[in-house]
Amino acid sequence: MSDTLDLGEAKRTAATFAISQAFVGACAPIAISIGGLAGHYLLGADKTFATLPVTGYNVGVALGALPAAMLMRAIGRRYGFSTGALISSVGGALAALALIQHNFWFFAIALAVLGVGGSFVQQYRFAAADAAPAIFKPKAISWVLGGGVFAAIIGPQAVIFTKDMLQPVSFAGAFISVVALGIIGAGILMTLRTLPVPVEDANAPSGAERPMLEIISQPRFLIAFVCAVTTYALMSFVMTGAPLAMISCGHSLNDATLGISWHVMAMFAPSFFTGRLIVRFGKEKIVATGLILLIGCAIVALSGLALWQFWFALILLGVGWNFGFIGATAMLTDTYRPSEKNKIQGVHDFALFTTVAIASFASGATLNAYGWDMLNWIVLPVCALCLLVLLGQAFVVRHKS
Template identity: 55%
Template sequence: MTAWQGKGQGIDHALRGARYNVYLLTAAQAVLGTIGPIVFSVGGVAGYQLLGDDKSLATAPLTGFNVGVALGAVFVAAMSRMLGRKMAFMVGALLGAGGGVVAAYALFQSDFWLFALGLCISGIAGGFTQKLRFAAADASPSFYKPRAISWILAGGMISAVLGPQLVILTKDMLAPVFFAGAFIALVPTCLAAIAILAFLKLSDLRPVTGVTLAGPVRPLREIVLTQRFLTGMICGISTYALMTFMMTGAPIAMVVGCGFSQDMATLGIQWHVLAMFAPSFFTGMLVTRFGAEKVVACGLVILMLCAVVAHAGIALWNFWGALVLLGLGWNFGFIGSTAIVASSYRPHEADKVQGFHDIILFSAVALASFGSGKVLTAYGWDMLSAAVWPVTVFCLLLLVSLFIAEKRRSP
C-alpha cells in the first residue's frame, strides 16, 4: 500500500466515524431541542395562571429557564472534563426529564416558584444541548465541520415542529391541571435522547495552556476588550435578548390579552422556531460571501420590520408575522455576530472565550425574559416591540464604527 492510499483510507475512516457521531448527535438534538419550544409555548401562560392579582411575574419561570441555560453552559464544561462529553450529555438529558417532572408536580400543587425551579432545571438541560453543535464539529475532520453543523441545525428544525405538536397533543392530558401533561411528556422524550446518546463514540478534548504553534495563549481580558470581540458580543447579545423579550411575551399577549387559543399561540411559536433555524443552511454562505458585519446588519433591519408588523395591529397575522420575522432576524443577527466573535480569537483560545461569552449572553437573555413580563403587564404588547428600535440602532452604529476602524487599519 502506498502512502497516498494509506492517507486516503485514514480520511475515509475518520469521515465514517464523524458521520456516525454526527447522525446520532442530530437525532439527540431533534429530541432534546423540543425542551425549549415546549417551555416557551406554555411556560408563560401557565405561570400567569398560577399567580394571584399581580401578574407581572408571569414570565419569571421562563427567566428561570434562561438562567438554567446559562448555568448549563458552565456545568457541561466541568462535567465533560470529569465524566467525558458522552456521559455529560446523558446527564443533561436526565436533568431535562427531572425538570419536566418538577414542573408538572408544581402545576398540580399550584406552586409558582416550584414551577420556576422545574423550568430552571429544564434550562440546565438546554445548556447541555447547546453544546451538541460543538461536539459535532469537534468530532469531524475540518472539511466536514460545516456539514456537521448543518446536520445539527436540521435537528433543530425537527425540534421546532415536534415540540409544539407535543404541547398540542398533551397539554390537556392531565386535565383539569392544564399544561402538566406537556411537561410530563419531557420524560419519555429525554429518556429517548439518553438511549440515542449511549451509542456515541466521542473522544475527549484536553484544555490547551502555555504556548502553541499558533502563538502564546492570550489572557482572556486582552481578547474580550478588543473592538471586534465587543462589537460581535454586544450585537449577538442584543439580537438574542430582543428575540427572547418578544417571544416570551407573545403567547401571553395572544392568549390572555387578545383571546386567541393556546393552540394558535403554540403554532405561532412553532413558526417562529422554524424561522430561527431554517435559514441556517445558507446563512453561513452569506457570511462568507458578503461578510459577517453585513449579515448582522441585515438581521437588525429584519428585527425592525418585526417591530413594524407587531405594532401594526393585534390580528393573528400580526403576531405570527412578527414571530416569523423575529426568528429570521435572530438567525442573521446571531449567526453573523457569532462569526464576528469567532474571528476575534485563535482556535486554542476558544474554550475560555466561548465560556465567557455564553455566560454573559444567557445572563442577559434571562434578564430579558424577566423584563418581558413586567413590561407586558405594565405597558402592553406595543411596548415590547418598541424596545427593538433603540437597541437595533445602537448595534448598527457599533457595526459602522467597526467597519470604519478596520478599514483604516487595512493597508
C-alpha cells in the first residue's frame, strides 16, 4: 500500500473515531453531571455517599481498561470498540431502571457498567495513532480529542432535553439518551476497516525490556507520574462536587449541566495546540502552567458563589487539566522504551483511574461535611507541592549541566 493510501486510510480511521467520540464520549458528561445529583435525589437525609455513583463510573473505567484491550486483541478493534459502545447503552438502560426503582446501590452499579463502556472510549486516540504513519500520529490524536469538544455539547444538551422524559422519575430520561448514544456510536464504529498491527518507530530508542521497579524508580518517572495522577484526581475532585454545589447555591439544573459542558469543552479544546506549546516551551513548563491554572480555578471558586464564578472556575479547571495531564504524560513517555510501553501504560491507567475514583468519592464526602470552599482549599497545597517538585527537578537538572 502506498504512502498516500496509508495516509488516506489513517485519516478515515481517525475521523471515524472522532465522530464516535462525539457520541459515545458524550455519555461521560451525562454520568458526571447527573450521577451525583441523582445520587443526592435517591438518598435520604445523609448525603455523604451522593457522589458514589460517579465513583462507580470511574471504577468501571479503571476495571474495564485491561479487559477492553484483551477483548480487542481477541475479536479485533472494530467489533471490540462496537461492543464497548453497546456496553455503554446497557449501562444507560440499567441506570434508568435503577432510578425508576429508586434504588441507589443499583444505580451506582449501573454507572460502573457505563464506566466499563467508557474504558473503550479512552483507547480511541491510541488506536487512531497506531493506524497512522508517523507524520500523521499527532493529528490523528488531535482529531479524536476534537470529537471530545462535540461530546461536551451533545452530552449536556441531551440531559437538558431528556431529563424530564420519564417524569415523575427525575433524571431517568437522560440515561435513556445514553442508550441511543451508545447504539449510534456502535453503528459508526462498525464502519471501521481492519486496522494494521502497530509497528514500532524505527527511530525510537531501543533496548532490552527492564524490570518494572527499575523503570518506576527513575526520578523523572516518579515526578511525571505524580503530576499526571494529581492533576487528573484534582480535576475529578472539584468537577464531581461542582454540580451539587451549584444546585445547593440556588442555581438551576440546566445551569449546572451547562457548567459541566463548558468544563468538558475546556478539557479537550486546547488539545489542538497543547502539543505545539510543549514543543516550544517544554513539557515541565506546560505542566507547571496547568498546575497554576488549577490554583486559579480554586481562587475563583473561593471568591464567590455567582454562576459566572462557578463556570469560570470550571473552565480554568478544564484547561489546567489539559496542560497538566498532557504535559505530564509527555514527560512520562521519556522514561520508558517502546518494548515497555504496554506494561507501563497499564500500570499508569490502573493507578490513575483508581485515584480518580477515590477522588470522586472523597468529593461528595468533603462537600457534605465541609462545603464547597473546602474542596477548593484542598487544591491549593496539593498543586503547590507539585510545583515545588517540578522546581526541584529543574534545579537538579540545571545544576548537573
